[in-house]
Amino acid sequence: MSGNLFNDAVQFLENAARYAKVDPEVIQHLKNPKAILEVSVPVRKDDGTLDIYPGYRVQHNNTLGPTKGGIRFHPEVSLDEVKALSLWMTLKCAVVGVPFGGAKGGVAVDPKQLSRMEIERLSRSYIQQVVDFIGPRRDIPAPDMYTNSMIMGWMMDEYSCIRRQKTPEVITGKPIPLGGSLGREEATGRGAYYCIKEMEREFGWYPADKTVAVQGFGNAGQHVAQLLADDGYRVVAVSDSKGAVYVPEGLDVTGCIDAKNATRQLQAVYCEGSVCTAMDTQKLTNQQLLALDVDILIPAAMENQINLDNVNRIKADYIIEVANGPVTPDADTILSDSGKMVVPDVLANAGGVTVSYFEWVQNH
Numbered sequence: 001m002s003g004n005l006f007n008d009a010v011q012f013l014e015n016a017a018r019y020a021k022v023d024p025e026v027i028q029h030l031k032n033p034k035a036i037l038e039v040s041v042p043v044r045k046d047d048g049t050l051d052i053y054p055g056y057r058v059q060h061n062n063t064l065g066p067t068k069g070g071i072r073f074h075p076e077v078s079l080d081e082v083k084a085l086s087l088w089m090t091l092k093c094a095v096v097g098v099p100f101g102g103a104k105g106g107v108a109v110d111p112k113q114l115s116r117m118e119i120e121r122l123s124r125s126y127i128q129q130v131v132d133f134i135g136p137r138r139d140i141p142a143p144d145m146y147t148n149s150m151i152m153g154w155m156m157d158e159y160s161c162i163r164r165q166k167t168p169e170v171i172t173g174k175p176i177p178l179g180g181s182l183g184r185e186e187a188t189g190r191g192a193y194y195c196i197k198e199m200e201r202e203f204g205w206y207p208a209d210k211t212v213a214v215q216g217f218g219n220a221g222q223h224v225a226q227l228l229a230d231d232g233y234r235v236v237a238v239s240d241s242k243g244a245v246y247v248p249e250g251l252d253v254t255g256c257i258d259a260k261n262a263t264r265q266l267q268a269v270y271c272e273g274s275v276c277t278a279m280d281t282q283k284l285t286n287q288q289l290l291a292l293d294v295d296i297l298i299p300a301a302m303e304n305q306i307n308l309d310n311v312n313r314i315k316a317d318y319i320i321e322v323a324n325g326p327v328t329p330d331a332d333t334i335l336s337d338s339g340k341m342v343v344p345d346v347l348a349n350a351g352g353v354t355v356s357y358f359e360w361v362q363n364h
């Protein structure tokens with residue numbers, strides 16, 4: 001791991017380029033994002049004070065179509081991270097044949113410290129700063145970590161107010177009544193599930209014989225866990241930012257989702273519970289979850305989770321990258337050298353952008 005996520009992304013690209021018959025000039029283009037916008041995002045707090053957060057939007061490459069990629073609200077958002085995520089979006093759209101290029105956006109903010117009203121003002125303020133950079137045929141945002149359909153609805157409304165024109169096609173992942181697409185909510189988890197079903201067909205295993213651990217129990221993690229459990233896979237552990245729950249015989253995944261969401265308040269934007277406080281089961285740290293002796297490990301939280309420090313403790317034979325960049329390049333090499341199979345993020349989590357494409361077409 002270089003300590004710089006964009007350098008890591010470029011290293012993955014260079015490694016892959018050795019196997020692809022691609023003109024070196026194409027690789028040269030892919031190493032350099034097309035356009036970068038850095039903004040200050042002012043937010044009036046409920047107590048009347050003002051906070052200003054750094055915000056970013058990166059359009060990586062638009063050769064195959066308008067650029068596309070989510071917006072993340074997280075304290076660790078940085079320009080390097082957004083550039084890396086935008087490069088992966090370009091590759092992901094190409095892998096699944098969706099006619100979009102790659103983009104990504106984010107605000108360096110801890111959204112858990114903000115009220116619902118403050119998050120609405122943050123969402124609208126971000127759009128005010130990037131309004132001339134994005135557009136329905138230019139660059140189309142979507143949800144990512146700590147942004148959801150409600151936030152996409154606010155952002156679409158703000159863009160439409162500024163343009164004086166209803167413009168649902170400027171953003172995807174919206175609520176259904178505002179032009180969202182059926183199936184978008186679970187699409188990322190479903191795409192990962194289809195990858196596992198293809199492996200099941202290829203390797204001829206039975207779901208009931210396979211154990212699964214899922215790191216990150218948000219939108220993507222919850223849906224892949226639910227689909228696998230419904231199919232007979234034994235999901236033994238799931239985690240969120242506060243820690244993991246573990247039941248060797250298999251968790252009640254529906255119960256975990258209900259328990260995590262039970263404390264959701266009417267005024268809340270995110271579910272406020274944790275799998276740890278909600279479930280009466282064995283508790284593990286996230287590091288212990290990653291090292292569990294399971295067959296399938298699904299990192300679905302954030303980048304750099306499997307790295308040189310912990311890669312030798314990974315026991316799972318199959319690692320499905322539902323998060324973007326959860327395995328660093330050097331850890332990836334060690335995993336494949338030891339015979340483990342990593343399904344890369346640009347394939348494993350491409351279900352989201354696939355259904356986002358349908359939503360965008362429907363909106364047009």
Ligand code: NAD
Pocket residue numbers: 143144145146147188215216217218219220221239240241242286300301302303322323324349350352353
């Ligand atoms: P989300 O905000 O819905 O959920 C994130 C989850 O991760 C939460 O449960 C949170 O508590 C947990 N988490 C945060 N930090 C953690 C840590 N250090 N250890 C363990 N858990 C932690 O986000 P999401 O939309 O599910 O996105 C998760 C990952 O999937 C991100 O890398 C995102 O880029 C990627 N992804 C999401 C989509 C999508 O459609 N939602 C599409 C493609 C890729």
